[in-house]
Amino acid sequence: MRLLVIGGTSFVGRTIVGDALGRGHEVTTFNRGLTGKDVDGVEALRGDRSTDEGVRPLAGRGFDAVIDPGGLVPAHVLRTARATAGSAPFYAFVSTTAVYRTWNAASTDESAATWPGAADQDGDPADLENLRVHKRGCELAVEQTYGLGACLVARAGSIVGPYDNLGQLPWWLTRIAEGGRVIAPGDPDRGLQLIDVRDLSAFVLDRVEAQAGGIHNVVPDGPNTTMGRLVDGCVRATGSDATPVWMDEGFLLSQGVQPWAELPLWIPDVPDAAGFWAVSGASAAAAGLRTRPFGESVRDTWEWLRSGGAVRTAPGVPPLGLAGEKEQRVLAAWDSRPAGDG
Structure with missing residues (x-):
């Protein structure tokens, strides 16, 4: 097939491009030439x-499909869809499960x-x-231009894997590789629902090759790992002597530790977030989504980091992770809490 990939130089887009080339497709990428090679x-x-002037290079070009793995502004996606319709x-279009209003x-x-x-x-x-609102607007831009029968909306969950430009799993791997006592949040048995970028790519390309439209949550159908297995997997992959210190969520919050931003992938186990890691993936599974064991994602991401891979977040996006000094203060506070307290 002749495929047009918007972007195509980082994480999801890069993976889709590599996968498409490996399948024998002709791939054209369309980007500003600023993010990556x-x-x-x-x-x-x-x-x-x-x-409008910026999309003129697409005029007169013919493709079998457009793949848009990173659109963030509805007007930009609408302009692209109209230019290629x-x-x-x-x-x-690769969207996100963040478009849903509630997680209870x-x-x-x-x-x-x-x-x-x-x-x-x-x-x-x-x-x-405003990511959740903008992503929904992007979906509507594609749906209104192409119609649901001629477009795929792939609502991905939290994505992991090589060439990560978000930095969640890479932060855990890098921190655990340093060794020592590592703060671990909440219940180690808390389920997580993570999708490997290569499985997301395969699903998108399978649907594109079949010209099969529709909306799908591209996630494992239920939690596919736990916070405990994630931490243990990072210890094994890195060969580290790190020791996780599992701390009560209430204590962490009392110490000003920010979920997600400072301890990536930590979402407090509260009623309003009861379904955050349990989105239905039944539709995608029925449409052919195949997911690899989460341990492979951990191992391969570490191998990518060891081979020189680096997380390159978008401009203006602060890096994830708990600063070392703050981590030590929280560990000291945990050690000095009254006997029998949490």
Whole structure:
């Protein structure tokens, strides 16, 4: 097939490009040439979809499908979809399960209420505060231009794997590789639901090859690991002598430790987040999603880091992780708490 991949130089996009080339497809990437190096073997077009002039390089080009793995601004996605609607019969957009309004129940499926969005809304790609609304607007931009039968909306959960540009699993691996006592949050048996970027890529390309539209939560159908297994897996992969110190969530919050930002992938176990790690993946499973054992994701991400891989977050996005000095203060406070307290 002749595929147009928007971006295509980092994490999800890079993985999709590599996978597509490996399947024998002809791949053209369309990007500004600022984020990273184009994968060898692609035809690279330069442009900026934030303006009408910026998408002119797409004029007169014909493709079998467009794959948009990273759209963040609805107006940009709408402009891209309109520019390709007459020359590519299918559009695949990688979205996020963050578009759902509530997380208080397990098995949230594709019929659940989403945040409102507007297909023509403009904005700043770095505006992560409004990510959930903007991503829903991006979905609408594709749906309204192509129609659901000719587009795929792949709502990915938390993504891990080589070439990670988010930094969640890489932070745990890097910190645990340093050794010593490591803060571990809450219940080690708390389930997590993580999708390997290579499994996401395979699902998207399978659906593109079949020209099969629809909306799918691209997640394992239920938790596929736990926080305890994640930490233990990082210890094994790195060969570290790190010792996890499992701390009560209430204590961590009392010490000002920020979930997700300072301890990546930690979401406190509260009623409003009861379904955060238990989104329904039944639709994607029925459509052919295959997921690898989570241990492979840990091992391969560590191998990528060891071979020189580095997390390159988007401009303006602060790095994840707990600062060393704060970690030591929290550990000291934990050690000095009254006997019998948590």
